[in-house]
Every structure is written in structure tokens, then in C-alpha cells.
């Protein structure tokens with residue numbers, strides 16, 4: 242009988258969620274949802290110095306923002322485990338690792354290594370450039386003796402015994418048959434001398450006990466997979482199937498890292514990106530949907546996800562494309578939803594705007610064509626709010642032109658001559674023509690003073706977009722201020 246599909250995302254909570262981590266989480270999530278399986282969140286926090294509850298919350302917040310909800314794992318508010326296979330924090334599973342470590346020792350698959358760090362360093366130095374792995378110690382104490390020695394205070398790590406057997410072969414769901422050289426791994430530590438288990442060991446035990454059926458993770462984990470498989474075999478556990486995804490690269494084809502700029506989901510969140518755009522974008526770094534189409538909702542991704550289309554070539558993180566994708570998702574949002582997302586930004590910037598449905602519809606219809614990120618709304622909308630109107634120093638030259646006063650006055654008369662609460666873009670165009678005829682000026686001597694009378698400076702906002710959003714009364718007060726500045 243096929244195993245129930247159970248996949249996991251297993252972050253180490255040492256900072257914000259990286260876009261690479263988001264992609265790993267997403268592929269596992271999509272696979273689970275597509276297959277009717279379970280998506281589990283396990284917290285790999287055995288590095289006690291670097292793993293903090295604060296970082297954990299940061300990662301959970303990022304995952305929640307992305308909408309990658311997990312079926313089992315830790316609760317995002319209480320951090321308590323929820324699910325039948327808990328606890329889901331490795332720091333709370335130490336007794337399980339110790340128990341399995343004992344089994345490996347007892348079965349002869351592992352041994353205590355009493356060599357000190359200095360001794361190991363000397364071994365490394367002595368083999369110089371040829372060094373690949375730590376050799377097995379010349380003598381391995383019998384387990385009872387070793388345990389007594391440890392009990393009397395000696396410090397020892399536990400190493401897993403890696404015995405030859407030729408090339409290692411991993412059948413990878415993405416890469417097919419992967420062959421790794423026999424000497425790729427030597428006897429590796431599973432339990433440090435301070436009693437803390439290492440990643441490869443915890444991960445294998447947890448994946449086994451949590452009955453994980455598939456593991457999708459980045460290709461840099463291939464050598465870990467090799468070690469983890471050895472642990473499954475030794476303990477008689479059924480190993481999950483593994484798929485190793487390509488790396489995400491920066492524009493220079495090097496592995497994506499901080500020096501390429503923003504790499505965490507949190508940064509993109511702050512930069513005004515939408516979670517659906519981020520998911521869509523990272524989904525296509527390493528996977529293709531099959532056709533030419535590239536813009537997908539979460540549900541479409543779930544529907545289309547197929548492991549067969551995960552690919553091995555490194556995927557370049559193209560910022561421009563990401564921006565385009567964000568703009569596309571943003572423009573497709575219902576106006577009410579988009580407005581809700583903009584609300585906190587306007588509030589933070591102290592931009593006050595009318596809240597009527599008409600205004601929301603009209604302003605978003607106009608401005609969303611100019612928005613690639615949510616943040617773009619700030620400078621688009623700011624001039625709508627009259628409190629930001631002031632005659633800027635940049636307007637000085639315009640104010641000195643002989644014809645400016647006449648333009649202001651003619652413009653004022655045009656506004657007075659209208660009756661609606663707002664002007665339309667067409668009315669505005671017509672009014673400019675009227676001013677032109679009345680004063681007999683054209684080009685910059687016409688347009689720049691009108692601009693100054695609306696936004697306080699001769700350059701900036703696209704007036705055909707802006708004017709229909711500013712109340713006629715406000716336009717009047719603005720031109721009066723401009724007249725007063727002459």
C-alpha cells in the first residue's frame with residue numbers, strides 16, 4: 242500500500258525566512274495539497290545559541306503572510322506543538338535522539354570518539370591539502386568501557402560508522418540516479434561531546450518518526466541525504482523519497498545571497514510585494530507549469546504542481562521579472578482588497594484620503610496602472626491630500642514669469658466655472674485649452690504654472706491622473722495659495 246503523503250518544511254529559526262526557504266516550503270506545500278497529503282512544519286532549533294523564539298516567530302509570521310498554512314507543527318501564537326507526531330521542535334525531542342543514538346551504539350553502527358578537538362585538528366593539518374575526512378580512530382573502546390569512561394566525566398562525541406561499499410547511489414525524484422563517490426563521507430558525528438545531536442541525525446530520526454513520505458529540498462542537501470539514508474538503514478526505518486531542487490542564483494549566476502540585495506520574504510513584504518506574487522515567482526524558480534503562461538494563483542499552482550516538472554538547472558532570481566509579476570498580481574486584486582492593503586501604508590505616511598467606494602474605485606483604476614508595488618501608491622496618492630500642498634522652492638522661477646499670474650487667474654476662473662465635486666480628465670484638458678486661449682501662452686509657460694497651482698512644483702505627478710482625484714474646492718484653495726505666493 243502506498244504511504245500516506247506527509248511532507249515537511251523544517252526551518253532553523255535563525256532569522257527571517259529566506260526566499261529559498263520560501264520556495265522549499267512552497268514546493269512541499271504544493272505537493273501535499275496537490276496529493277491530498279499533510280504539510281508539516283518542524284522547527285530545527287538544536288543550535289540553541291542561534292535559535293530564538295523571536296526568530297521562530299519571525300519565520301512563522303513570514304509563512305503565515307505567504308499563506309503556507311501547515312496541518313501539523315507549532316502553533317503560530319503559542320508556539321505549542323499541535324498534531325499527533327509532536328513535539329515538533331527539535332529542542333523538545335532530545336530524549337528521542339538519545340534513545341536512537343543508544344540503539345545505534347548498541348547495534349555497533351556508532352561509537353564513542355574520545356579524540357579532542359586539538360587532536361582532530363592535528364590530523365587535519367597533517368594530511369594538508371589531501372584532507373577529505375576524519376579517519377576512524379585506531380582503537381574504538383568497547384561500548385561498556387566507553388560508557389563508563391563517559392560516565393566518569395570524559396568527553397566524547399558519537400560517530401556513525403560509514404563502511405565502504407562502493408559508490409553511493411541516490412534515486413532522486415528530480416535528478417534521477419545520483420552517484421556520489423564512496424569517499425564522500427567518512428564516519429560522521431551524530432551526537433556532539435556536549436550531548437547535543439547534530440542536524441543530520443535529528444533530521445533522519447524526525448523524518449522517520451513523523452512518517453515523512455517525501456522530502457523536497459535544495460541540492461546542497463544531497464550529501465546530507467546520503468548520511469541520513471545510512472541512519473534510516475541502520476535503524477531499519479523506511480526512508481522518504483527525496484527530490485533535490487536546483488539552487489536559486491543571483492543575476493551573476495552565483496548562489497543567491499545577501500550581497501545580491503533583498504533575499505528575505507520580510508524584506509519583500511516591507512518593499513510592498515504581495516505574498517501571491519512571491520509564491521508565484523518562486524514557484525517558477527526551479528519548476529515550470531508546462532505551458533507559456535506564467536501568472537498563477539495559489540489554487541492554480543496547487544492544481545498544476547507536478548514533481549516531474551521540477552528541473553535541475555540553477556534558476557536566476559530576476560528582480561525585474563519579480564516586479565512585473567508583482568504588478569500583475571497587484572492589478573488583478575479587487576479594489577476593496579487592494580485598498581485594505583494600502584490603508585496601513587497611508588496611515589503610516591499620514592496621507593488622508595476620501596473613503597467612499599467611488600473614490601476608491603476611481604483612484605485605483607487610475608493609479609494601479611502606475612503601481613508595481615504597494616509602496617508606489619504612497620507618492621502617487623500623496624498629492625491628493627491637500628495638506629501636502631505647498632509651493633516648493635522649485636517653483637520660484639515659474640512664479641517669476643510675467644505671464645504666470647494671468648495663468649493662475651484664468652485657471653482659477655476655469656475651476657470656478659465648473660460645478661461638479663470633481664473634474665474629469667477631459668474637462669481638465671479642455672480647461673487648459675481655455676487658459677491657453679485666454680492668456681495667449683502655450684508650452685511650459687502654460688503647463689508649468691498650472692502644475693504649480695495643483696502640486697506646488699513645476700514637475701512631478703501626471704496631472705491627467707491626479708486632477709480627477711482632487712476635489713474642485715481643494716483645487717481652488719491650491720490656486721489661491723499659488724496666487725498668494727506671487
Ligand code: GLU
Pocket residue numbers: 251252253285444457458462
Ligand atoms: N533545518 C534545515 C535547513 O534549514 C532543514 C533541511 C532539510 O530540509 O532537511 O536547512
